[in-house]
Amino acid sequence: MAKIKFNQDKCKGCELCTTVCPKDIVVIDDEINTKGFHPATVSDEDECIACGFCASICPDVVIEIFK
Amino acid sequence: MEQIAGRPNALTDKEFHYCPGCTHGIVHRLVAEVIDELGVQEEAIGVAPVGCAVLAYEYFDVDMHEAAHGRAPAVATGVKRVHPDKVVFTYQGDGDFASIGTAESVHAASRGEEITAIFINNAIYGMTGGQMAPTTLEGQKTTTSPYGRDVDHAGHPIKMSEMLATLEGAAYVARVSVDSPKNIKKAKKAIKKAFEVQLAGEGFALVEVLSTCPTNWGLSPLEAIDWLQENMLPYYPLGEIKSKEEDK
Ligand SMILES: Cc1ncc(C[n+]2csc(CCOP(=O)(O)OP(=O)(O)O)c2C)c(N)n1
Ligand code: SF4
Ligand code: SF4
Ligand code: SF4
Numbered sequence: 001m002a003k004i005k006f007n008q009d010k011c012k013g014c015e016l017c018t019t020v021c022p023k024d025i026v027v028i029d030d031e032i033n034t035k036g037f038h039p040a041t042v043s044d045e046d047e048c049i050a051c052g053f054c055a056s057i058c059p060d061v062v063i064e065i066f067k
Numbered sequence: 068m069e070q071i072a073g074r075p076n077a078l079t080d081k082e083f084h085y086c087p088g089c090t091h092g093i094v095h096r097l098v099a100e101v102i103d104e105l106g107v108q109e110e111a112i113g114v115a116p117v118g119c120a121v122l123a124y125e126y127f128d129v130d131m132h133e134a135a136h137g138r139a140p141a142v143a144t145g146v147k148r149v150h151p152d153k154v155v156f157t158y159q160g161d162g163d164f165a166s167i168g169t170a171e172s173v174h175a176a177s178r179g180e181e182i183t184a185i186f187i188n189n190a191i192y193g194m195t196g197g198q199m200a201p202t203t204l205e206g207q208k209t210t211t212s213p214y215g216r217d218v219d220h221a222g223h224p225i226k227m228s229e230m231l232a233t234l235e236g237a238a239y240v241a242r243v244s245v246d247s248p249k250n251i252k253k254a255k256k257a258i259k260k261a262f263e264v265q266l267a268g269e270g271f272a273l274v275e276v277l278s279t280c281p282t283n284w285g286l287s288p289l290e291a292i293d294w295l296q297e298n299m300l301p302y303y304p305l306g307e308i309k310s311k312e313e314d315k
Binding site for chain 2: 003010012013014015016019020037050051052053055056057058059060061063064065066067
């Protein structure tokens with residue numbers, strides 16, 4: 001099982017990570033972070049296959065993945 | 068559990084100042100991952116440009132040197148010649164590498180300086196507010212080509228990689244893109260090779276990275292990725308343009 005962590009306070013809400021997930025679980029949060037952006041998050045961590053795509057396209061190194 | 072993604076050691080903890088969705092950040096991370104994988108953090112010396120990446124010295128956790136606009140390959144030449152055992156790289160935009168710094172880029176390549184140049188082609192001057200760059204595409208609107216780049220007036224966009232690959236001293240030249248996970252993987256491979264070519268003492272190594280500037284293109288980050296794919300990829304073909312046979 002994979003573990004995925006979004007360091008949301010670093011996120012700029014660019015949405016690049018939301019279009020590359022093969023499981024379609026990366027979404028934009030309703031909450032607002034300390035920078036004033038809607039950060040990205042995962043809707044269902046159990047679905048994550050730790051492919052790393054979301055982290056690879058993130059320009060701000062927000063995402064940590066463990067497997 | 069094994070960590071498969073996160074912050075590389077060769078990046079400091081400082082958050083990037085880049086605009087949301089600006090792919091400069093992806094390329095920073097790739098360079099840092101390569102430095103980590105090659106185990107050269109202690110030996111690496113980076114040269115930062117003038118342009119949006121002017122603060123690169125705050126982000127790479129290696130020794131860094133700032134250069135005047137366009138002069139990074141000249142500064143890197145000096146650093147490498149004084150410290151031939153160090154791993155020296157430049158990180159430059161297209162205004163820096165292909166406009167004001169063209170002479171330095173061409174001659175560092177021609178002399179076969181054993182340095183690695185990371186060249187960000189985002190088809191515009193980002194830092195100064197979106198003026199036409201030598202790499203701006205035909206018809207592309209910028210603040211200094213408000214009706215679109217007119218090639219009869221401003222010439223055609225320069226393909227730096229193809230041009231520099233003709234030089235004897237250029238040992239490795241590749242053009243990559245960071246528009247998708249697949250291309251980002253290939254980009255990292257090319258950046259790694261460009262450092263390995265330096266470690267092997269083969270000559271000048273260049274990786275041109277097609278990149279986005281959502282802010283000055285006037286597009287959202289996702290639209291900017293689409294624009295790169297639709298407009299830049301057809302004009303700037305990806306792949307290794309020059310590589311020694313044994314590296315392939
Ligand atoms: C000698 C000199 N001339 C002009 C400038 C103004 N200037 C600053 S950055 C820049 C171009 C930046 O574009 P690019 O190199 O493509 O980098 P980007 O910001 O797009 O990453 C220019 C012309 C300067 N700082 N110094
Ligand atoms: S690692 Fe892969 S599967 Fe998991 S959230 Fe990211 S893109 Fe989706
Ligand atoms: S790619 Fe990174 S910065 Fe952009 S929304 Fe996703 S996590 Fe946030
Ligand atoms: S102006 Fe363009 S190149 Fe500069 S940080 Fe913003 S998006 Fe990136």
